[in-house]
Amino acid sequence: MNAxxxxxxxYIAGPIIGLxxxxxxxxxxxxxxxxxxxxxxxxxxxxxxxxxxxxxxxxENGWKLxxxxxxxxxxxxxxxxxxSSPVHYLPEEYHHFPGYIKLFVGGILVGFGxxxxxxxxxxxxxxxxxxxxxxxxxxxxxxxxxxxxYTFLASF
Amino acid sequence: xxxxxxxxFGTLFGIVLTKSExxxxxxxxxxxxxxxxxxxxxxxxxxxxxxxxMQIIQRAKLKSLNGEELHYGGKPFHKGFIIGGIIFGxxxxxxxxxxxxxxxxxxxxxxxxxxxxxxxxxxxxxHSALREKLPH
Numbered sequence: 001m002n003a004x005x006x007x008x009x010x011y012i013a014g015p016i017i018g019l020x021x022x023x024x025x026x027x028x029x030x031x032x033x034x035x036x037x038x039x040x041x042x043x044x045x046x047x048x049x050x051x052x053x054x055x056x057x058x059x060e061n062g063w064k065l066x067x068x069x070x071x072x073x074x075x076x077x078x079x080x081x082x083x084s085s086p087v088h089y090l091p092e093e094y095h096h097f098p099g100y101i102k103l104f105v106g107g108i109l110v111g112f113g114x115x116x117x118x119x120x121x122x123x124x125x126x127x128x129x130x131x132x133x134x135x136x137x138x139x140x141x142x143x144x145x146x147x148x149x150y151t152f153l154a155s156f
Numbered sequence: 157x158x159x160x161x162x163x164x165f166g167t168l169f170g171i172v173l174t175k176s177e178x179x180x181x182x183x184x185x186x187x188x189x190x191x192x193x194x195x196x197x198x199x200x201x202x203x204x205x206x207x208x209x210m211q212i213i214q215r216a217k218l219k220s221l222n223g224e225e226l227h228y229g230g231k232p233f234h235k236g237f238i239i240g241g242i243i244f245g246x247x248x249x250x251x252x253x254x255x256x257x258x259x260x261x262x263x264x265x266x267x268x269x270x271x272x273x274x275x276x277x278x279x280x281x282x283h284s285a286l287r288e289k290l291p292h
Contacts (some may be wrong), residue, residue, distance in 0.1 A: 013176030021277035038280035058248025070166020075263025078174035107275020109247025116240025130206025146245020
């Protein structure tokens with residue numbers, strides 16, 4: 001039972017994540033993918049006359065906001081009830097001021113980049129690859145090119 | 157009622173992401189530094205399971221629970237997949253979070269991730285505002 005309260009192994013987590021692809025399709029006829037929830041939240045806070053710029057398709061993507069609320073709930077449950085000891089997910093430097101700027105700038109890149117690429121890790125790297133969509137393979141390779149390049153350059 | 161289904165799906169997804177530490181900045185660093193295989197194995201095994209499941213679904217011509225034809229696909233390639241993809245990859249390496257994990261980090265009590273979310277919303281807004289000017 002201890003293993004359950006420690007960090008889960010890849011061979012438990014990976015296949016479960018993969019099963020979300022058929023489960024979401026069969027149960028709800030939805031493609032796994034999350035980044036357009038950002039546009040949904042934007043639409044909730046901008047004035048009505050500006051909402052048309054988002055080209056947000058409610059029928060197709062309106063559910064993602066609820067899924068995201070669930071993810072936050074899941075994070076809370078996992079951290080508070082399913083962990084034997086507290087786990088840090090962010091480094092110490094992100095808990096005070098200069099680090100906040102890095103998170104903010106990085107966040108802009110995440111929001112801009114995923115929407116420009118029409119998908120993120122879930123929509124392209126998990127769902128898109130599962131349906132053998134070639135555009136998702138190109139997007140996934142690009143995610144890693146960006147991440148590897150930045151990490152390599154930041155190490156100097 | 158339907159929305160409760162998505163909250164439940166999301167909760168399970170969030171638990172898996174958090175318990176496997178996919179939402180950890182440290183794990184993302186180790187992935188991009190090739191220090192451990194954890195993240196690659198998770199993504200890889202998820203994709204293998206997804207491919208097998210989709211092949212079964214296609215061959216058995218399965219429908220959704222309420223009898224609809226399944227609809228999926230339809231993301232035609234444009235330059236943004238490369239340019240936006242690289243931009244997102246940089247943001248992923250900096251923040252240690254892709255879109256789903258931002259919410260999991262917040263839920264797990266890593267409150268600075270609220271700043272990441274705020275940035276991501278501005279980023280998504282900028283993309284929508286600049287869409288017509290961006291190369292496609």
